[in-house]
Amino acid sequence: MKQAYESSRLFLLLAAAAFSPSCSQPGKADNKREIHTPSAGFIADTKQGRQLFVEYCSQCHGRNGKGTKQGPPLIHKIYRSDHHSDMSFYKAAQLGTYQHHWHFGNMPPVKNINPEQTGHIIAYIRQTQHEAGIE
Numbered sequence: 012m013k014q015a016y017e018s019s020r021l022f023l024l025l026a027a028a029a030f031s032p033s034c035s036q037p038g039k040a041d042n043k044r045e046i047h048t049p050s051a052g053f054i055a056d057t058k059q060g061r062q063l064f065v066e067y068c069s070q071c072h073g074r075n076g077k078g079t080k081q082g083p084p085l086i087h088k089i090y091r092s093d094h095h096s097d098m099s100f101y102k103a104a105q106l107g108t109y110q111h112h113w114h115f116g117n118m119p120p121v122k123n124i125n126p127e128q129t130g131h132i133i134a135y136i137r138q139t140q141h142e143a144g145i146e
């Protein structure tokens with residue numbers, strides 16, 4: 012029952028996100044939903060990304076991106092950039108994602124995070140993947 016409730020709630024959130032006004036620097040997702048990305052000239056900072064990751068993502072993805080009981084590791088070969096592009100990270104943060112690779116349930120959209128913050132987080136994750144020999 013809980014699962015069904017969460018799925019319908021996620022659907023409503025996805026619908027709301029799909030119909031929200033567009034921003035000035037949209038990136039195009041394959042399904043035509045606009046995914047917001049940082050504006051031109053943005054420079055990602057891995058140090059800020061690490062702090063933001065702890066704040067916004069570690070609850071489920073673990074303090075060092077190694078996963079928890081609530082979410083998968085992102086320092087994992089299926090999340091390297093040839094399998095999950097940076098756009099899939101912007102998309103996951105803004106719209107959430109349905110359970111499809113694992114059995115942790117859905118990822119809800121991350122509240123109050125902007126594309127720049129997500130950009131810093133992606134840089135941190137790519138660096139950490141690289142250090143782990145994943146990329």
Ligand code: HEC
Nearest residue numbers: 067068071082099100103110111112113115116117118121
């Ligand atoms: C409430 C828990 C939760 C939080 C918070 C969370 N995630 Fe997730 N995330 C998940 C789960 C669960 C999945 C796995 C879905 C699946 O594939 O089964 C996932 C999957 C993903 C994916 C893969 C998406 C895809 O296309 O397969 C990315 C990228 C991701 N998360 C990034 C992030 C980032 C970045 C943050 C922080 C800004 C974050 N997540 C915060 C639970 C969470």
